[in-house]
Amino acid sequence: MPLKPLYITSGEPAGIGPDICLDLAGFNTPRPLVVLANKSLLQQRAAELGKTVTLLDYQGQSEPASGSALYVKDLPLAQPVINGQLNTANAAYVLAQLTEAARACMRGDAAGVVTAPVQKSVINEAGSLEGRAFSGHTEFFQEYAGVPRVVMMLATHQLRVALVTTHLPLKDVAAAITQERLRQILNILIHDLKTKFAISHPKILVCGLNPHAGEGGYLGREEIDVIEPVLASYRAQGVDVGHALPADTLFTPKYLKDADAVLAMYHDQGLPVLKSQGFGEAVNITLGLPFIRTSVDHGTALDLAGSGKASSSSLFVATELALQLADRYEAAL
Incomplete structure (x- = not known):
């Protein structure tokens, strides 16, 4: 039976989330890894960083991407991204990543989600949650899953x-x-x-x-x-x-x-x-939560976006742990 994919949100587009997600290309895993991001933004950031990554549209493939390829679920940006510069117009894009990941997990279409960092302030300034404050990933997924x-x-x-x-x-x-x-x-x-x-x-x-x-x-x-x-x-x-x-x-x-x-x-x-x-x-x-969720332990590091100085180590560890937890959780169900 094919293993369910693991979703990876790319987080704040002006930060280092897109940079570190690109480093998942070639990550050795039995499950497909699917990055939720704007495909053009990833291509732009890859060019800036001098990375050669083949971006594949994810359409339910059951096999992991091979070589330097990376599955992407393409999401639209409201406005072009300038590295390091927050833009409230793109706050809805960040929430769309979280919604897409939570929906897939709750439907049983994904084994879990790994989250890159978001900037809470820009989401709240945009008023994207219709007057409610965005406290963070943890509270967002709790509300979406409907757990007390x-x-x-x-x-x-x-x-x-x-x-x-x-x-x-x-x-x-x-x-x-x-x-x-x-x-x-x-x-x-x-x-x-x-x-x-x-x-x-x-x-x-x-x-x-x-x-x-x-x-x-x-x-x-x-x-x-x-x-x-x-x-x-x-x-x-x-x-x-x-x-x-x-x-x-x-x-x-x-x-x-x-x-x-x-x-x-x-x-x-x-x-x-x-x-x-x-x-x-x-x-x-x-x-x-009724699904696996892990995250990096750092912030958006806006000043490092596109610089090539961002470390992917926490994302790698978060992804490895999510894969292990997904296997155990599915076995326990």
């Missing part, structure tokens, strides 16, 4: 860090961490570690919210009133989830050596540690 909760997790070869809260001001984090939310996050994390990562009995470490994990209530009661009661209920069910630990203690070899994932309470509690270990080789994974 998703989990952002970043991973390197050595470490996986999932988040209870994501893109919130720090002043709003404590109020957002409720027992209900924590249970939802843990349920998704445990389920996807089993089904998408094939870890039968995952061991999860959990960061406390406050310094010293609240120090017995002297530095905050969230650990006592919210976090620990939830963790205790999972331990009672036989789940290998630890007590809330201070983040400055948890992220040490003594604790991490046997852990399958770390659950951090907020964005900048866990991700700086992970990115310091493997920036450029980290992958952003959305858990809780």
Whole structure:
């Protein structure tokens, strides 16, 4: 039976997304890789970079492209692209990539999606979502799939860090961490570690919210009133989830050596540690979706577009992981 393709969104057209997607030509994979992009833009960028890439229109081919060829699903731009210059007229083109990828995944026509970086500001300035704010890929795919909760997790070869809260001001984090939310996050994390990562009995470490994990209530009661009661209920069910630990203690070899994932309470509690270990080789994974979604760990790098200085390493790692996860997920269904 032919394997379903993996879709790759090229992201913000004025950034490095088109550059790094071109480097997928010749990527050795059993599945077809299909880049969602404007074909003329890719041809223009390839010429600027001195790359020889054959762009093939994707029409449902079941075999991977060979040699220096790359499958492309052509999408129209509103206006020509100038490298490094954002243009609100092309914001709808960026959202069209995400919509096309999500639609294919939900229909079962694609195994998953890997996303190149987008520029949130230009999408919001364009008002492309009819008055609603564009918070990012994670929230877009969550809404499209109609699931009540998703989990952002970043991973390197050595470490996986999932988040209870994501893109919130720090002043709003404590109020957002409720027992209900924590249970939802843990349920998704445990389920996807089993089904998408094939870890039968995952061991999860959990960061406390406050310094010293609240120090017995002297530095905050969230650990006592919210976090620990939830963790205790999972331990009672036989789940290998630890007590809330201070983040400055948890992220040490003594604790991490046997852990399958770390659950951090907020964005900048866990991700700086992970990115310091493997920036450029980290992958952003959305858990809780009914399909595979991975992403690069960097931004649009507008100043590098068309320069030949952009690194494709994170895209390669994200693509390799998506291929592995797709195989495991399909086997688990």
